[in-house]
Amino acid sequence: MNKIYQYIMIGAVAVGLSSCDNDWLDLEPSDSVITNVKTLSDVEFTLNGIYSTMQSSDAYSGRLVYYGDVTGDDMQAVSSTKRTANAYLYGFTKSNAPASYWRIPYEIIQNCNVILKNIDNIPVGDDEKDKLNDYKGQALALRGMTLFDLTKLYGYPYTKDNGASMGACIVTDVLEKDAMPHRSTVAQCYDQILKDLKESTTLLGKKFNKGKLNRWAALTLLSRAYLYHGDNDKALDAAKQAIEGAEDNGYALWTNEEYPTAWANDASKQKPGEVLFEIINLTTDSPGKESLGYLYNPGGYADGCVTVSFYNYLSKDKDDVRLKIINVATKDKYSSSSVYGRAFVNKYQPQQGENVMDANIPLIRLSEAYLNAAEAAAKLTAAGNDHNAEAAEYLHAIVNRANPAKSVDAATTVSVDKVLDERRKELVGEGHRMFDLLRNGKAVERVKASNKALSKTKHTCSDEFMTIGLNNYKIVLPIPLAERNVSHLPNNPGYGE
Numbered sequence: 167m168n169k170i171y172q173y174i175m176i177g178a179v180a181v182g183l184s185s186c187d188n189d190w191l192d193l194e195p196s197d198s199v200i201t202n203v204k205t206l207s208d209v210e211f212t213l214n215g216i217y218s219t220m221q222s223s224d225a226y227s228g229r230l231v232y233y234g235d236v237t238g239d240d241m242q243a244v245s246s247t248k249r250t251a252n253a254y255l256y257g258f259t260k261s262n263a264p265a266s267y268w269r270i271p272y273e274i275i276q277n278c279n280v281i282l283k284n285i286d287n288i289p290v291g292d293d294e295k296d297k298l299n300d301y302k303g304q305a306l307a308l309r310g311m312t313l314f315d316l317t318k319l320y321g322y323p324y325t326k327d328n329g330a331s332m333g334a335c336i337v338t339d340v341l342e343k344d345a346m347p348h349r350s351t352v353a354q355c356y357d358q359i360l361k362d363l364k365e366s367t368t369l370l371g372k373k374f375n376k377g378k379l380n381r382w383a384a385l386t387l388l389s390r391a392y393l394y395h396g397d398n399d400k401a402l403d404a405a406k407q408a409i410e411g412a413e414d415n416g417y418a419l420w421t422n423e424e425y426p427t428a429w430a431n432d433a434s435k436q437k438p439g440e441v442l443f444e445i446i447n448l449t450t451d452s453p454g455k456e457s458l459g460y461l462y463n464p465g466g467y468a469d470g471c472v473t474v475s476f477y478n479y480l481s482k483d484k485d486d487v488r489l490k491i492i493n494v495a496t497k498d499k500y501s502s503s504s505v506y507g508r509a510f511v512n513k514y515q516p517q518q519g520e521n522v523m524d525a526n527i528p529l530i531r532l533s534e535a536y537l538n539a540a541e542a543a544a545k546l547t548a549a550g551n552d553h554n555a556e557a558a559e560y561l562h563a564i565v566n567r568a569n570p571a572k573s574v575d576a577a578t579t580v581s582v583d584k585v586l587d588e589r590r591k592e593l594v595g596e597g598h599r600m601f602d603l604l605r606n607g608k609a610v611e612r613v614k615a616s617n618k619a620l621s622k623t624k625h626t627c628s629d630e631f632m633t634i635g636l637n638n639y640k641i642v643l644p645i646p647l648a649e650r651n652v653s654h655l656p657n658n659p660g661y662g663e
């Protein structure tokens with residue numbers, strides 16, 4: 167039996183039609199298996215199950231986010247025995263790479279496919295058409311997002327070879343037992359990712375929808391995918407639509423004053439803030455101690471910390487508000503001596519009354535839409551199509567929010583590197599850095615640096631992984647052994663079959 171299929175059945179079990187109320191935030195898995203959806207309630211429950219799967223610390227409450235951080239130059243594992251260490255050390259081999267990086271996204275995709283296969287056959291009255299469209303949009307956006315993440319993890323950046331190399335398996339139907347998916351090229355994966363995300367943005371609702379994807383989140387994600395695909399004009403257009411639409415619907419960049427603590431806000435329709443999509447974690451429905459909140463906290467597992475070079479870089483401007491969400495662990499603040507001399511990202515702040523492990527996980531922020539727009543505009547300008555005024559406008563919003571004494575005026579030439587430097591400062595700890603470097607044709611350059619406050623923070627990776635370029639085979643993960651044993655999918659080059 168094909169292993170993807172086996173993984174998919176596990177996913178279907180986890181969804182369940184168990185909950186008697188509609189409180190998806192607190193969904194309990196059951197033994198029920200959904201293979202069909204016949205009503206909008208079935209669709210809603212299946213979507214809830216997907217969000218619940220995403221919430222796992224093996225998925226978006228942990229691993230799928232920290233991977234892009236600690237494989238880069240701005241964050242690292244605190245020591246070689248930490249949970250984030252294998253990713254930081256590029257230590258994954260053909261036999262030890264966790265299957266969850268592969269399994270969970272395919273569980274999500276399978277359940278999206280159950281919805282998408284059947285949703286157009288659900289009879290609804292005129293008053294329910296918007297709801298049906300929104301649900302369909304969520305399923306498409308979630309499938310696109312998940313395939314995007316699989317393609318980033320298992321396929322080389324599109325820009326390396328125009329997507330000629332092997333990517334993930336594209337699965338757009340509910341798989342039968344005898345199905346044997348094959349690996350598509352990265353280019354084919356992006357065609358599917360962009361198709362799903364684009365269609366989702368025509369269907370999704372426009373309003374704040376707590377813990378769920380709406381149109382502005384999907385448009386921001388679409389702009390991100392266009393950047394990865396090298397479609398800068400489309401990336402700019404999607405990001406602009408996301409910004410305008412989100413702000414028309416009450417979202418706004420956090421102010422300088424709000425920034426240090428806004429991460430702990432429990433967003434509401436009245437005050438949605440700038441998080442367009444987040445994983446909601448609660449004390450009653452917690453991902454536990456393997457979650458980012460606990461992993462990145464010096465009072466928790468203190469597993470991943472910022473590098474000295476990043477801290478020095480951000481500290482060049484002492485008035486940058488983002489220094490306030492870098493928590494330098496000192497003796498007077500923490501009892502465990504193992505955390506002194508290190509600094510931690512404090513973006514995963516628990517909501518009121520919660521433990522740190524219950525912190526929500528923002529996955530798509532309005533700040534990113536601004537940075538996507540600025541990057542796309544700067545790239546268009548560099549290619550001879552002048553969008554410099556727009557690049558300056560969008561970059562200014564982020565620069566000026568970080569330090570109101572700073573600005574970017576329209577006369578400033580905004581280089582791509584200037585935008586990427588700002589992106590690095592704004593999105594640290596949110597899973598982007600390694601991918602941002604590689605998709606822009608840059609190597610991960612880890613730097614040995616010193617700072618008294620971070621006296622214990624040293625790079626502990628081998629010299630071989632102080633610089634990781636596009637030709638290093640370890641920039642993509644190996645296909646999990648369990649999968650290859652059954653489905654005989656080819657492994658990524660360099661890992662061995």
Ligand code: CA
Nearest residue numbers: 447517524526
């Ligand atoms: Ca929470």
